[in-house]
Amino acid sequence: xxxxxxxxxxxxxxxxxxxxxxxxxxxxxxxxxxxxxxxxxxxxxxxxxxxxxxxxxxxxxxxxxxxxxxxxxxxxxxxxxxxxxxxxxxxxxxxxxxxxxxxxxxxxxxxxxxxxxxxxxxxxxxxxxxxxxxxxxxxxxxxxxxxxxxxxxxxxxxxxxxxxxxxxxxxxxxxxxxxxxxxxxxxxxxxxxxxxxxxxxxxxxxxxxxxxxxxxxxxxxxxxxxxxxxxxxxxxxxxxxxxxxxxxxxxxxxxxxxxxxxxxxxxxxxxxxxxxxxxxxxxxxxxxxxxxxxxxxxxxxxxxxxxxxxxxxxxxxxxxxxxxxxxxxxxxxxxxxxxxxxxxxxxxxxxxxxxxxxxxxxxxxxxxxxxxxxxxxxxxxxxxxxxxxxxxxxxxxxxxxxxxxxxxxxxxxxxxxxxxxxxxxxxxxxxxxxxxxxxxxxxxxxxxxxxxxxxxxxxxxxxxxxxxxxxxxxxxxxxxxxxxxxxxxxxxxxxxxxxxxxxxxxxxxxxxxxxxxxxxxxxxxxxxxxxxxxxxxxxxxxxxxxxxxxxxxxxxxxxxxxxxxxxxxxxxxxxxxxxxxxxxxxxxxxxxxxxxxxxxxxxxxxxxxxxxxxxxxxxxxxxxxxxxxxxxxxxxxxxxxxxxxxxxxxxxxxxxxxxxxxxxxxxxxxxxxxxxxxxxxxxxxxxxxxxxxxxxxxx
Ligand code: BDP
Numbered sequence: 001x002x003x004x005x006x007x008x009x010x011x012x013x014x015x016x017x018x019x020x021x022x023x024x025x026x027x028x029x030x031x032x033x034x035x036x037x038x039x040x041x042x043x044x045x046x047x048x049x050x051x052x053x054x055x056x057x058x059x060x061x062x063x064x065x066x067x068x069x070x071x072x073x074x075x076x077x078x079x080x081x082x083x084x085x086x087x088x089x090x091x092x093x094x095x096x097x098x099x100x101x102x103x104x105x106x107x108x109x110x111x112x113x114x115x116x117x118x119x120x121x122x123x124x125x126x127x128x129x130x131x132x133x134x135x136x137x138x139x140x141x142x143x144x145x146x147x148x149x150x151x152x153x154x155x156x157x158x159x160x161x162x163x164x165x166x167x168x169x170x171x172x173x174x175x176x177x178x179x180x181x182x183x184x185x186x187x188x189x190x191x192x193x194x195x196x197x198x199x200x201x202x203x204x205x206x207x208x209x210x211x212x213x214x215x216x217x218x219x220x221x222x223x224x225x226x227x228x229x230x231x232x233x234x235x236x237x238x239x240x241x242x243x244x245x246x247x248x249x250x251x252x253x254x255x256x257x258x259x260x261x262x263x264x265x266x267x268x269x270x271x272x273x274x275x276x277x278x279x280x281x282x283x284x285x286x287x288x289x290x291x292x293x294x295x296x297x298x299x300x301x302x303x304x305x306x307x308x309x310x311x312x313x314x315x316x317x318x319x320x321x322x323x324x325x326x327x328x329x330x331x332x333x334x335x336x337x338x339x340x341x342x343x344x345x346x347x348x349x350x351x352x353x354x355x356x357x358x359x360x361x362x363x364x365x366x367x368x369x370x371x372x373x374x375x376x377x378x379x380x381x382x383x384x385x386x387x388x389x390x391x392x393x394x395x396x397x398x399x400x401x402x403x404x405x406x407x408x409x410x411x412x413x414x415x416x417x418x419x420x421x422x423x424x425x426x427x428x429x430x431x432x433x434x435x436x437x438x439x440x441x442x443x444x445x446x447x448x449x450x451x452x453x454x455x456x457x458x459x460x461x462x463x464x465x466x467x468x469x470x471x472x473x474x475x476x477x478x479x480x481x482x483x484x485x486x487x488x489x490x491x492x493x494x495x496x497x498x499x500x501x502x503x504x505x506x507x508x509x510x511x512x513x514x515x516x517x518x519x520x521x522x523x524x525x526x527x528x529x530x531x532x533x534x535x536x537x538x539x540x541x542x543x544x545x546x547x548x549x550x551x552x553x554x555x556x557x558x559x560x561x562x563x564x565x566x567x568x569x570x571x572x573x574x575x576x577x578x579x580x581x582x583x584x585x586x587x588x589x590x591x592x593x594x595x596x597x598x599x600x601x602x603x604x605x606x607x608x609x610x611x612x613x614x615x616x617x618x619x620x621x622x623x624x625x626x627x628x629x630x631x632x633x634x635x636x637x638x639x640x641x642x643x644x645x646x647x648x649x650x651x652x653x654x655x656x657x658x659x660x661x662x663x664x665x666x667x668x669x670x671x672x673x674x675x676x677x678x679x680x681x682x683x684x685x686x687x688x689x690x691x692x693x694x695x696x697x698x699x
Contacts, residue, residue: 019638021452024195024460025487028070032490033137040134041072043113046088048079055233056120060091060127063194067131082112089130090114091123096146102202103148106130113140121202121235122148128198136486147471150430153320153356153385153440154470155203155239156196156463157285158447162215167208168391168528170398171448171455176206182226189227192447193234199467203237205442209287209324211241213249216270225277237282239322244286244306245294246270257299258309271313283320284310285358290327303327303343304350311352318354320438322385325359325375332541335558335565337363341374349381356438357384361411363567364548366394366444367520368511369407371579371589374570376425377416377433385440386412386429390462392446393528395510398455399651401626402510403503405465405477412473417572426473441470456648457641460488461503478504495636502629509626511588513619513656514663516612518557518591521548522663529697530655531662534690549591551670555598556608557591568593587611598671609671616660617679623653655696662689 019027031037047064051057061078068076082088090112096105104117104126115126129147133140159167160174175188196204206224207215214220228238247253247266257263274281288295288306296306307323314321328339344357351357357379362370366389375384388408395402412426416433423433431439443466447453454460461484468480481503485496514531515522522533522545535545550558560567561580568576579585582594587602598609606614627649634642661682664675675681682689 018640020640021454021457021460021644022191024453025464025484026195026198027488027490028067028131028135029490030073031071031134031137036137037072040140041068041074042087043111043140044068044072044076044089045074046079046082046086047076048082048088048090048112050080050090050092050094051120051123052093054120056124056235057091059194059197059233060120060124063127063131064089067134071134084110084112087111088113091127092116093118093120093123096122098146098148100148102200103146104129105147106143106145108141108143113143124197124235125200132198132483132487136483149200149471150473151439151441151470153203153282153438153442154201154467155205155440155442156201156390156445156447156466157205157209157241157387157442158445159208159210159391160206161208162212162220166391166448167210168393168444169446169448170391171446171453171459172450173448175447175449176227178220178223181223185226185230188449189230193231193236195463196236196467197234199464200471201467202235203239203282204231205239205241205285207241209241209285210291210293211243211287213243213246215240216242216246216274217250218273221274221277228278228281232280237280238278239282239285239320241285241287242310243294244288244296245298255299256294258296258301258305259299264309264312267310267313271317271319275317275319279317281317281319283314283322283354285322285324286310287324287326290324302347304347307355308352311355315352315354321352321355322358322440323351323355324387325357325373325384326365326387328542330540330542332547334542335560335567336542336547337558337560338565338567338570341378341570344375345378347382348379351382353437355382356440357382358387358440358442359384360387360389361408364520368394368507368515369518369588370411370520371592372411372414372416372425374567376428377418377423377572378570380418380434383431383434383436383438383440384429385438385442386425387442387444388466390443390446390459390466392456392459394523395507396514396652396655397529398459399648399655400510401456401458401502401506401645401648401652402462403458403465403477403481403506404462405469405480406504406507408465408469409477412469415575417574421574430473441466441473443470452644457644458503458506460484489637491633491636495633498629498632499637502626505622506626509619509622511619512615512622514659516615516619517587517608518589518593519549520592521545524693524697527697530693531659531666532693533663533666550595551667553670553672555596555600556667556670557595558593559595560593564595598673607673609667609673610676612667613664613675613679616664620653620656620660623649623656627653658689658692658696662686662692665689 068074101119104122107114117123162178164173245256247256247263251266287293289297311321325340325344328336359373359375363373416423418433427433464484465480468475481500485499524530524532525535525538533545538544579593596608599607665686
């Protein structure tokens, strides 16, 4: 009996306090401040609806109900009219000053909190914004908020396969259970839609860019339709990655040549079939002639031929073709940095108006720090969009705490000088610089079937940040972190500050112990986990580490100036100047652009070698400091989350030491310089460290 009682008690306390992370930033926990809770409750007790019935209205009301029940312990009464003398929340469709369909206003008129928009989509975003104010315990007595997104397509790209695996996914398996669809709708699909809508995301690409043609077979389209139906009320459009060779693979044609009439007819018919099922289908995402994927060049055609062929099929349905610029050829003496620009710049203006070119933030591949892709600011007549990677392929998978928004911000705020000073990447992708008709920002998703969605609990913030930056690319990483922490951790101000600071420093710390001074692409070959700066053989030369760091007795780094690959010429002269001079190039980018002698004195007063060593060691020490800081919030945040992060920080420290020792011992072979005091040479040998990949990495 006693045991049973204890068991019941412990289950009860577990259920009461443990937070498994499933609710993300939509926790809707009880508002702690009683005065505020009462004031909010008085207002939310009555909801006035001044609009026609609509599926989005249903989800809006459901959300308000959930929020009120969780935060305030009440269930709102919904009516068509409410006396002005009573407190309440008014939802209203009316013409507001900002004509964008997604715009909203939140005002206080007498005793009513009024959420107004031109459409129910705007109302949906306004409602979430209103709920988020309550979650943050803000005053709502005199609101005057106007907001609308600065970017049209705000999307997640999932690299999910139909067998349930996720390319570069570190949070479990795919959340889409294709084998259960279309019959069963997993509740997680709805939770996913709510979470995205709450941060303004309005599009999702369901499948991997390395696309199986199977996804657009009639069998699968029925499943895709079921998902599109679930997401529609949340205004999340569905897009698919397509395999360029589909006419051959699933269509039975002999070719996928984009100029072949039969191929063109096949795609038209496919587009018709899709739109018949899903009238608001977003469009196709295409990775063509990249890393072995098929494409128009297989037939001696160009990216323009390929993209326009698909665009023609999609045009009658107002569908888009999102064509990726992630292309590069394996030239051992070339510079992969230059590839995308060389390929696409000559095609500027040649694409149909429903094509957008999706460009990764940097010229190589989602490295820990990249200078901007030279394509931003170079394409004047064809819109380019931003592709960031949320999943931490090169950022320590799910064991390293890296808040990515500072990295995104760094690129977004870089001036391209496209039409003169003051044309940041943010300006370019918002369409300001060249008046793009389509604008888009995308995050390669970090979600999976893990109960907390993202594996590392703190990685939820990266998904959140993508939404907030796509809404307004000029939002700062600090604002976003503060908001996320307030929504996610219902705790005291001091603890929130501690967590925000941890977040804001986390990315630079990761850079320091993995890739200081602008090193890049020195991670494990193919799996991309841990340090392997010694990789000299791979299926392609530009998949090795040596290709990038070029360490030898004379120094280290990739010379991209006029004495080297000359790729810096792809930037506007002002931006080029920032990086070109080895003495003034910001140290963060030094090895991206220069091959420098080990004993060269830097602006820090240290030699290149000493600076590298110092950053590796300080990076590791910073992880120890992170542990100490995190310890301060023990008892202040939910216990399960606390322990989860605490444990991951232990792994992070172990792996940071691995990075440090492997890198220092390997590069020392070339520098032949000592690890100077106050630092001490690693106690492990190079051979020992080299083997660690087999210990730490699960093959
Ligand atoms: C690389 C990934 C690879 C992706 C590719 C892409 O290693 O798995 O398929 O990007 O973006 O970073 O297409």
